[in-house]
Amino acid sequence: MTNEPTRTDSAPLLRVEGLVKHFPIKKGLLQRQVGAVKAVDGIDFEVRRGETLGVVGESGCGKSTMGRLITRLLEPSGGKVEFDGTDITHLSTGGMRPLRRDIQMIFQDPYGSLNPRHTIGSIVSAPFRLQGVEPEGGLKKEVQGLLERVGLSPEHYNRYPHEFSGGQRQRIGIARALALKPRLVVADEPVSALDVSIQAQVVNLLDDLQDELGLTYVIIAHDLSVIRHVSDRIAVMYLGKIVELADRTSLYEAPMHPYTTALMSAVPVPDPRRRGAKSERILLKGDVPSPIAPPSGCRFHTRCWKATQVCTVQEPPLLELAPGRRVACHHPENAPDQVPGDTALASAGEAIEIVPATKASNVEATETGAGEAAASGAVAGAVASAAVEPAVKVPSPAKAPAGDVTDPAAGRETVAGAEADAGADSLSGAGTDSVAGPGTGREAAGDDGPSEGGPAKGA
Numbered sequence: 001m002t003n004e005p006t007r008t009d010s011a012p013l014l015r016v017e018g019l020v021k022h023f024p025i026k027k028g029l030l031q032r033q034v035g036a037v038k039a040v041d042g043i044d045f046e047v048r049r050g051e052t053l054g055v056v057g058e059s060g061c062g063k064s065t066m067g068r069l070i071t072r073l074l075e076p077s078g079g080k081v082e083f084d085g086t087d088i089t090h091l092s093t094g095g096m097r098p099l100r101r102d103i104q105m106i107f108q109d110p111y112g113s114l115n116p117r118h119t120i121g122s123i124v125s126a127p128f129r130l131q132g133v134e135p136e137g138g139l140k141k142e143v144q145g146l147l148e149r150v151g152l153s154p155e156h157y158n159r160y161p162h163e164f165s166g167g168q169r170q171r172i173g174i175a176r177a178l179a180l181k182p183r184l185v186v187a188d189e190p191v192s193a194l195d196v197s198i199q200a201q202v203v204n205l206l207d208d209l210q211d212e213l214g215l216t217y218v219i220i221a222h223d224l225s226v227i228r229h230v231s232d233r234i235a236v237m238y239l240g241k242i243v244e245l246a247d248r249t250s251l252y253e254a255p256m257h258p259y260t261t262a263l264m265s266a267v268p269v270p271d272p273r274r275r276g277a278k279s280e281r282i283l284l285k286g287d288v289p290s291p292i293a294p295p296s297g298c299r300f301h302t303r304c305w306k307a308t309q310v311c312t313v314q315e316p317p318l319l320e321l322a323p324g325r326r327v328a329c330h331h332p333e334n335a336p337d338q339v340p341g342d343t344a345l346a347s348a349g350e351a352i353e354i355v356p357a358t359k360a361s362n363v364e365a366t367e368t369g370a371g372e373a374a375a376s377g378a379v380a381g382a383v384a385s386a387a388v389e390p391a392v393k394v395p396s397p398a399k400a401p402a403g404d405v406t407d408p409a410a411g412r413e414t415v416a417g418a419e420a421d422a423g424a425d426s427l428s429g430a431g432t433d434s435v436a437g438p439g440t441g442r443e444a445a446g447d448d449g450p451s452e453g454g455p456a457k458g459a
């Protein structure tokens with residue numbers, strides 16, 4: 001391990017408190033602010049040294065914004081980000097510069113994130129130049145060593161990005177991010193633009209590099225298979241909030257937040273002995289609400305089958321309901337009810353469909369339709385990474401037969417028993433579309449990037 005912790009090992013490397021990012025919506029000639037996209041709306045978590053924190057949630061829930069806030073590519077609207085005991089929330093570009101060595105980001109788009117006019121050697125050596133670091137043995141040798149470390153050839157040094165495949169480009173991006181031996185790497189959807197077979201290679205590379213270099217990761221992904229494979233702990237986000245934070249096993253086997261429960265009902269079980277067990281999937285029916293005007297109280301109450309009156313008015317705090325498990329819910333699963341006896345909302349029973357997994361896969365055999373699933377706002381699927389999990393088919397929950405199970409609670413007991421064939425293993429949602437073309441957080445934060453540039457560069 002190359003990175004010596006500068007503080008006690010027990011102190012988290014990154015601590016985030018009440019982090020907020022509201023993107024103003026401006027209108028008219030005078031560009032008056034008429035509202036705000038509440039992309040991240042008060043989140044608390046910490047990242048322990050050497051761990052991988054996975055972050056999941058439907059499209060538009062604020063994952064990328066959170067990643068850009070903690071790497072300080074975006075200026076937070078509120079809250080606090082502490083890196084290794086130093087408050088970096090509002091550090092200037094100059095103030096952040098020395099920390100850019102320690103905090104790096106890997107972007108989703110391996111095409112857009114590499115400048116096509118620069119050679120691989122120039123791209124990967126950029127962090128050294130920016131930081132004024134002269135490696136022992138020379139820059140070229142160091143960069144060639146990095147290329148080898150990420151599974152490329154030293155001869156690629158003088159080639160250009162267009163000469164590489166998507167997987168190779170992502171390796172180049174990883175080499176660049178690792179050039180200065182960072183301590184924290186935030187990877188935003190690092191494999192979702194890659195073919196399934198290549199995804200596994202890149203995930204394994206990240207894994208190996210973590211062991212080799214003692215890295216700490218925050219990995220953002222919508223693919224639950226990838227997240228399960230890489231994470232030690234997982235944060236589940238919904239509409240700008242963290243609704244559950246737990247270690248991987250607990251989260252997958254006994255989720256506590258109803259939203260997590262619905263997500264996990266779509267995850268195939270890798271254990272072949274449990275395939276064929278009776279299982280059901282919970283399909284959320286309502287659309288993802290707009291982050292401009294999120295629902296009152298618990299933001300999930302418009303789609304939650306357990307919602308009661310209190311949920312509409314009182315936001316549930318993120319509480320430690322079991323050792324190491326934080327949940328924001330008045331009526332959690334697998335834990336004591338926080339507000340027993342409250343009156344159920346009339347709409348609650350209608351909020352979901354329970355679909356037997358076998359039927360979901362049967363339907364899938366005759367149809368394809370992830371797009372429809374997305375349109376319906378169902379928690380449903382894209383393709384799981386074959387090498388991380390057995391490959392699964394994409395069901396069409398929007399058309400899946402409903403009503404075979406009338407008791408919505410039935411789904412709760414069967415979450416962990418989903419068959420591998422149950423299919424969907426990632427998230428889809430209609431959230432972002434409701435917000436006018438905001439892009440992906442390229443707000444001028446007055447910072448230089450963590451390395452050569454963001455995804456926009458040279459795209």
Ligand SMILES: Nc1ncnc2c1ncn2[C@@H]1O[C@H](COP(=O)(O)OP(=O)(O)OP(=O)(O)O)[C@@H](O)[C@H]1O
Pocket residue numbers: 023037038039057058059060061062063064065066222291431432435438439440441442443
């Ligand atoms: N620069 C911006 N200006 C205005 N709104 C923005 C900006 N960047 C993001 N948003 C909005 O903030 C919300 C969260 O976006 P974000 O990109 O963080 O979501 P995400 O969880 O990463 O989604 P995805 O899974 O699709 O990548 C969305 O509603 C998005 O439209």
Ligand code: SF4
Pocket residue numbers: 257258259298299300301302304305306307308311316328329330331332
């Ligand atoms: S039970 Fe209430 S607090 Fe819990 S997720 Fe559902 S709506 Fe939110």
Ligand SMILES: [Mg+2]
Pocket residue numbers: 063064065188
């Ligand atoms: Mg994103």
